[in-house]
Amino acid sequence: MRSKLLCLAAMVVLTSSFAFALTLEEPLRDAAQEARARALFHELRCVVCQSETLADSPADVARDMRREIRSQVAAGKTEQEIKSYLTSRYGDVILMRPPLSADTVLLWLSPLLILALALALTWKYFRRKA
């Protein structure tokens, strides 16, 4: 029983480590605003550790960005305005979901195209066998 409790405690501590990136900073006092800010953190990329979102990254630059986003949310800026502010400084790459445009249409469609190609080839292969 003791070892099970210990195991559970260890799991709680380890899985909550991702929350540390946010808990060591000052959250906004208004809970609704803080929730909006955190939602945004999950939609934005950390430019230093590029596979992480702003929500998870402990990098200094990410902290500065989160502070700026919180301050803009508290000032009543819309999500669009905040994203615009960030893309004007870091480019579209900061959005976890890149906007659909002439440049990115291939990026968005390529998984579908590759899947279609794979299915077509598989079908042809099985037809020949039969």
Add this chain to the structure above:
Amino acid sequence: MKLYLAPLLALLLLCLALAINLPQPGAIAPSPLLGTVPENFLLPSLSHPQGKFSPEIWKGKVTLLNVFASWCESCIAEHALLMDLAKSGQVEILGLGWRDKPEKLRDWLKVRGNPYRQAGVDEHGKTTMALGLSGVPETFVFDKQGRIAYNAKAPLTEDEVNNVILPLVERLHAQ
């Protein structure tokens, strides 16, 4: 053509397409702030006790701004280059200590030499958003109108200084 070659060919084409588009090390994309005047900031000066450090200082002059920190390992690599550049007098070099304490910055410069005519301290990262910083070191070249003419997001190399930065500075001086 044998059908089983098709997936292999597709993979080779994909690898080729990706290889062609590989970004340069040190940058994910050119800074969208090129050609713009950054947001204003006001910081304490590192050089003068009561002084201030802001873009006002370099208004009207072609300037190289180097963002560094005493805890930054790769800043050491470019420091010798900056010292040489400062000695040559070809461009005015200003420094910005990022997310660091004034005493640590001063000690670091005392030990390694100070290439900056003036320097400022940004202890809490107020300039991160204004300059679009992704870390340190970064180097900016400002034109006479205070616009960002160049931004390096990696330690400077000799090649870069001689073949990109110095010619750029000359062109900007002539404007």
